[in-house]
Amino acid sequence: MSRSERYAAIDLGGTKVRAIVADLDGQIYGEDIRLSRASEGLAATTDTMVACLEAACVAAGVNTADIKGLGIASPGAVDAYNGVVPEAPQLPGWRDVPIVEIMSKRLGVPVWLENDANAAALGENRFGAGKGAKNMLYMTVSTGVGGGIIIDGDLYRGTRGAAGELGHMIIDYDGPPCGCGGNGCLESLISGTAIAKEGERLIDAGKAPELTKLRDAEGAVTAEMMNRAVKAGDEAVAEYADRVGMYLGVALASYVNIFNPSVIVIGGGVSQSGEMFMDQAVATMKRKAMRAPLADVTVKLGQLQDRAGTLGMIARLKAAVEDGD
Ligand SMILES: [Zn+2]
Incomplete structure (x- = not known):
């Protein structure tokens, strides 16, 4: 070469x-x-x-x-x-x-x-936040929730190359419908689409005055907008963000127990604007995961955007x- x-x-x-x-x-x-x-x-x-x-x-x-x-x-x-x-x-x-x-x-x-x-x-594993990690998980939280699994330095593809759908870990089998045809997958609970929908619901219910102002000034609700509404004092939005963080955190705990990775990299637009739930997600993971695999893992935001x-x-x-x- x-x-x-x-x-x-x-x-x-x-x-x-x-x-x-x-x-x-x-x-x-x-x-x-x-x-x-x-x-x-x-x-x-x-x-x-x-x-x-x-x-x-x-x-x-x-x-x-x-x-x-x-x-x-x-x-x-x-x-x-x-x-x-x-x-x-x-x-x-x-x-x-x-x-x-x-x-x-x-x-x-x-x-x-x-x-x-x-x-x-692969990108984050070779050039980004997970550089050099032999065992790494990657999640992207944006419109949907995607994932990738690196085991022993290689991408794990599964039998037909369909592995790595971390967004379709089922959190609540009676939960909201998911794009995959199932119910209550992580994606149905924490994707940008799900978050924006709940934001609209809180506005309609009259429970989110700051978010309402932002929506009226800027258009459609986004996760980033909800982050600002939390900072401006919308309590119902903050409670919801906490719940989103909890959903992500229990998923992370399960991944830690199953894969024992050294790094979990979280990328995608929602994660970049999601301080509102990332802290809660990591705290929940630490509470719920088993002690031995938890000792090895660091959660990082993606670097390559x-x-x-x-x-x-x-x-x-x-x-x-x-x-x-
Ligand atoms: Zn699904």
Whole structure:
């Protein structure tokens, strides 16, 4: 491997596509972000992915044809082994899409695929908050709740590559409906969507005067807005934030008991604005987890933010190049 060789990664989301051109040490030379046009269907989205990658190559001063490999992080329960996206709620119309074959034909470069949260787990493990941790869990709390599991320094994918869905740990089997079809999964209780919905409910019930002011001034309720309402003195919002922290904390305690990780990295937009429940989550984890595995674990916020997925795919390419993996 030559130091000057350039690789690329694409993080495909329902709203945005991000492409980077980097070397295998995670140094980024060019980047482009644009709307993914997911609602327009498969062809529009793959066109956007190609255009986004080409723009990142221009920014990096390299020809697209000179890229040595491309990693794609995609939402959904992807089949990483066969390079197929069976379906993803964020990508309407995608059914068993052989995205690796499509992109490698269009670009003439070898392509690898991972689920976006698994990619982000690799990113934080190689370049971010969990750097060097042999046993690490990654959670992303944003619109949904995703996860990734690193065991003995490698991504744990499971039998068909669908492992790591930490957001679908069932906390309350009679709880609210979840996007996966079940009830009371962690995601149904602490996702940005669930938090905003409860915020609206507290406003409608007349229990959140500060949040009401913020909502009226700025539009739709967000977790970050609720954080500010707590600081401004909304007690009902603070009580709810405590409960969200508790839900996350009992999930963390279960993960600690099952995996005995040294680091749990929590990324995603909600976690970045969620001081309101992160303290409670860690306190609850410490109360509920077993003493021996608890002694080893540190909970950290993610460091790579929106680049966790793309840098994770660079880490994936590095493993492929160095280990033939
Ligand atoms: Zn679920």
